[in-house]
Every structure is written in structure tokens, then in C-alpha cells.
Amino acid sequence: MKRSGRDDLWEVRVSCPRGWAEAVADQVAEVWEVSPVVEYRPGAGRARVVAYLEERPDAREWRERCARLRSAMRELGLGGSGGPRLAVRGRRLAREDWAESWKLHFGVLQVGPLVIRPSWCRAVLEEGQVEVVLDPGLSFGTGHHPTTRYCLEELARLRVAERRQGLLDAGTGSGILAVAAAKLGYGPVDALDYDAVAVERARENAQSNGVGDVVRVRRVDLLELPVGGRRYEVICANVTAPVLLAAGERLCGRLGSGGYLVVAGILAREFERVRSAFEGLGLVLVRSRREGRWRSGTLYRPGEGRGGFGSSG
Numbered sequence: 001m002k003r004s005g006r007d008d009l010w011e012v013r014v015s016c017p018r019g020w021a022e023a024v025a026d027q028v029a030e031v032w033e034v035s036p037v038v039e040y041r042p043g044a045g046r047a048r049v050v051a052y053l054e055e056r057p058d059a060r061e062w063r064e065r066c067a068r069l070r071s072a073m074r075e076l077g078l079g080g081s082g083g084p085r086l087a088v089r090g091r092r093l094a095r096e097d098w099a100e101s102w103k104l105h106f107g108v109l110q111v112g113p114l115v116i117r118p119s120w121c122r123a124v125l126e127e128g129q130v131e132v133v134l135d136p137g138l139s140f141g142t143g144h145h146p147t148t149r150y151c152l153e154e155l156a157r158l159r160v161a162e163r164r165q166g167l168l169d170a171g172t173g174s175g176i177l178a179v180a181a182a183k184l185g186y187g188p189v190d191a192l193d194y195d196a197v198a199v200e201r202a203r204e205n206a207q208s209n210g211v212g213d214v215v216r217v218r219r220v221d222l223l224e225l226p227v228g229g230r231r232y233e234v235i236c237a238n239v240t241a242p243v244l245l246a247a248g249e250r251l252c253g254r255l256g257s258g259g260y261l262v263v264a265g266i267l268a269r270e271f272e273r274v275r276s277a278f279e280g281l282g283l284v285l286v287r288s289r290r291e292g293r294w295r296s297g298t299l300y301r302p303g304e305g306r307g308g309f310g311s312s313g
Contacts, residue, residue, distance in 0.1 A: 244277075
């Protein structure tokens with residue numbers, strides 16, 4: 001990507017029929033690997049999906065990503081010949097303008113015992129609730145997306161109060177899952193992402209939540225994750241199906257006996273392929289859930305005891 005100016009961002013703006021907005025937002029998240037927002041205007045028949053990039057794509061990358069978005073939406077029935085139209089635009093945006101406008105789209109979110117809020121909002125906690133203060137910036141992960149919510153719910157469900165559980169957050173984005181896990185009592189927590197901006201943001205969020213000593217954030221490509229090394233009781237992988245399929249053996253190599261792998265970020269039509277691949281690696285699907293175009297699931301590695309958890313590496 002080309003730098004659009006030291007203090008500038010690149011705004012991706014997609015106009016679509018109102019009823020298609022959530023599906024378009026899902027595809028924008030997958031194509032540009034960011035967390036978009038949806039803007040609705042009262043009485044309007046169309047909506048706008050907006051995402052922000054740290055850098056301006058070069059002409060070739062812009063064309064390729066727009067083509068991927070249009071192709072994906074045509075498969076779902078939008079943008080084909082004679083059908084409702086999809087309009088994609090890009091523009092330079094001053095960072096100070098973005099910094100205020102994006103705050104309009106995020107508020108307090110409760111997921112089980114977790115209360116997740118941006119720093120500019122306040123929340124009154126009830127007994128037993130755990131607070132996560134999160135400023136996602138441009139990194140994916142606010143808790144509002146169904147795949148992130150599923151992972152948060154599973155973190156609360158799988159928590160064992162009597163002992164510490166090691167957790168790997170594969171594709172950490174804003175660090176929301178890693179921070180939430182540490183707040184719930186998991187530890188140690190390792191958070192990985194290949195994107196330098198996400199790694200920086202995740203570290204900042206861990207520090208600001210007082211769990212910087214529990215959460216270790218590293219810049220790692222999952223496709224290069226060593227198979228051997230520390231094994232975890234729980235692994236969360238909120239990444240796309242192609243990444244899960246390519247990194248499957250590496251992730252399973254880090255899951256101990258009796259451990260759980262939570263997978264999300266998967267389009268519903270791709271879920272069975274992912275399920276089959278992981279079952280072929282010895283895991284068992286224990287539950288899954290579909291929300292809109294997304295399906296998430298939790299897989300279990302059969303075994304007795306703690307099966308090598310926490311070995312160094």
C-alpha cells in the first residue's frame with residue numbers, strides 16, 4: 001500500500017440497499033481485514049458501509065480488492081445483471097476527522113460476565129462482572145461482530161475457576177479476546193497477529209487494562225507458527241476459513257489433550273469444510289452457531305488429564 005500522508009487515512013465507502021448492509025459489512029471485513037461500521041439514514045432505502053485503512057492501496061490492489069468484494073456479493077445475489085447495485089468508493093481522510101467520527105458507532109457491550117466499553121463511555125458494573133476497556137482503532141475486534149461475540153462467550157463458558165488455563169489468541173486484532181481472557185483469569189495468554197498495527201494496538205489495550213504482564217503479544221504469521229512448543233488449554237482463532245485450513249496442523253500442534261479450539265470468522269458456506277479438516281486432525285465439534293452469514297464453532301481434543309499443557313517452547 002502507498003502512504004496517503006502521515007496524518008491521513010484511506011476511507012472505503014460502500015453504498016448498498018438497506019437490507020443488504022450487514023452482508024456487505026461482513027464481506028468488507030473479510031476483503032479488507034478491518035472492522036467496518038454501517039450507517040443508516042432514517043427513511044433511506046440505501047445504507048453505507050464504511051471502513052478505514054492505515055494506508056492508501058495502490059491502484060492494482062484497490063482494483064483487486066474491489067473485484068473480490070463485487071464477486072463475493074454477486075454470489076450472494078447483489079450487484080448482478082438487472083439486480084440491485086453496489087457502489088464502492090475510496091477517499092483520503094484526515095486522521096483527526098476520523099478520530100471523532102468513528103466514536104459514534106461504538107458503545108457499551110455486555111457478553112456474559114464481560115462488560116466491554118470504549119474509553120469515552122462509562123459503565124456501572126454489577127457483582128461478578130468483568131470490565132474490558134477497549135479502543136480498537138483500525139484493528140478488527142470491538143465485540144460487536146457476531147464472530148467476536150461467540151469467542152467471548154466461549155471464553156466465559158470454558159473458564160475453569162479452580163486453575164489457570166493457558167490461552168492462545170491466533171489473529172488477535174485489537175487484542176479484545178486476549179485481554180478478556182486475562183481479565184477472566186486465563187494465563188499465560190499469548191496473542192499473535194501478522195499485522196504490525198494490530199500488534200501495537202493489542203499491546204496498548206493489554207497495558208491499559210492492567211494485564212500487560214499476563215498477555216504477551218507477538219507479530220507472527222500463523223502459516224509460520226512452529227508446530228512444537230507450548231500447548232494450550234484453549235485456542236481462539238477468529239480468522240478466515242482459508243487461514244484456518246492452511247494453519248490447521250500448526251494450531252492443532254499447540255492444543256493439548258482435553259483442550260478446546262474455538263474457530264470463528266468463517267462464512268457459513270465454508271464451515272463444513274473447516275469442520276471436516278479439523279475432525280481429520282483428531283478434534284470433535286461440540287457446538288456451533290450461525291449468525292447471519294457467519295458460523296462459529298468449538299472443537300475438543302479428546303484426552304485425559306492435562307496432556308502436556310504449558311510445556312515450554
